Amino acid sequence: MKALLETADRKSERAFLIGVELKSHSAWDVRDSLDELAELAGTAGAQVVGDGTQKLESPHPATYIGAGKAEEFARFCAAQEVDTVVFDDELTGAQGRNLEKIFENCKVMDRTALILEIFAQRARTREGKLQVELAQLEYLFPRLTRYWTHLSRQRGSTGSIGGEGESQLESDRRKTQERIDKIKTELKTVRRQRATQRAGRQRHQWPLASIVGYTNAGKSTLLNALTGSEVFAEDKLFATLDPTTRRLRLPSNQNVLLSDTVGFIRKLPHGLVEAFKATLEEVVEADLLLHVVDLSHPHAEAQIRAVNQVLEEIGALSKPTLMVFNKIDRMESPELANRLCGAFPKAVAVSARTHQGFDAFHAEVGAMLKPIRQFLDLSIPHAEAKVIARLHALAEVVEEKYTGKTARLRVRIPPHMHHEFERYVVAEAV
16 A cells, blocks of 8 residues: 555656547647646656647546547557656546556556645645645545455455455455544644644734645745745745745734645645645635735636635635735736736735835735724823834834823734733724
8 A cells, every 4th residue: 555655756757648628628728738737747757758639528438538549649658668647637446447458558647646646745744744645545545446456355364264354455445444534533633733823823913814826826935035934935836835834024013924825726636625624724714815826827817716716615715815916027018917906906916036016015915904903092101212112113103293291103003912002092093
């Protein structure tokens, strides 16, 4: 079983990609999806040597693309010494078995298996590894017969007297189910720990903004640029997997916790979304979503729709959202940025690389989170300069007047700090 899940430290494989152009889809959609599949294969460490498509009314139940087309591709793969054939859509267990017979010495996998392989390579924390293993096992469970041909029953432990034992398949199913149950129990512990962490943040009354977006939109680069952190960022799909939270201090002296989450993608396996619910709870519990979009991508609008589909699936689509159109430095004309920003009630265009647009970003985030802060009128004696200095350090000072023996300040402060300045409150400002 372990060997089926090992993905790292292998030589670079030669891969051939296969897509299906259904009647309900255009050739452009298939081409774009195959290009993305090639990026995924490259991220997994494979060398793509070619791809092919088949036009169909509907997928063939036995071989997905039809036996004739499969044999044609198999001959090409044999000539090109292809190791792995990757289908752009999910295959059933029966389709996988039949295709492996046709492609003989090639490993046959689908987009879901490829994404799971990438996640397995990228997971670093115990939580991330557990979530990936759970998704892998739940994907593998209904396909176990594909990996076993020696299904004769074993004799019982008492030798010739004993009856027939369980088959290898039954044994593997039992062990796989036991491991799935154990991982789910461990992930429940992870969720409780995350709930405790969130409770700690809520005691500080620091709002949480979750960075979401399509994979490779620049989320980690943006987090680093905003907070000065050094989260791993690379120009590859799913460069970062494990969630990271850092503090952002706005010019208004407001503290915001930024949480970088796993990137989304079209055809993201449902099982993977289910397995990563412990991580995605950060999105569900957030006060604000920062939806990062790669403005330079030719299909940016399609990527927005793909992300929104996942957000809807986890129940976060209705969250307050700021659209952050990233990589504006790559745009020759501002027309697309202006059009997309105008299509959303709250949107900014930025460059995580050059910090262009960060002033507007800070202003929008501060404005969208202002209801969390209290607006107060304070009267503070000049002699208490330390109190005035602390307000400038921790609160947003909107207005200040120094007359007579007191300073009058209009400020926005976090609710948990109200008691500290309560004796100076003249009135709650409007």
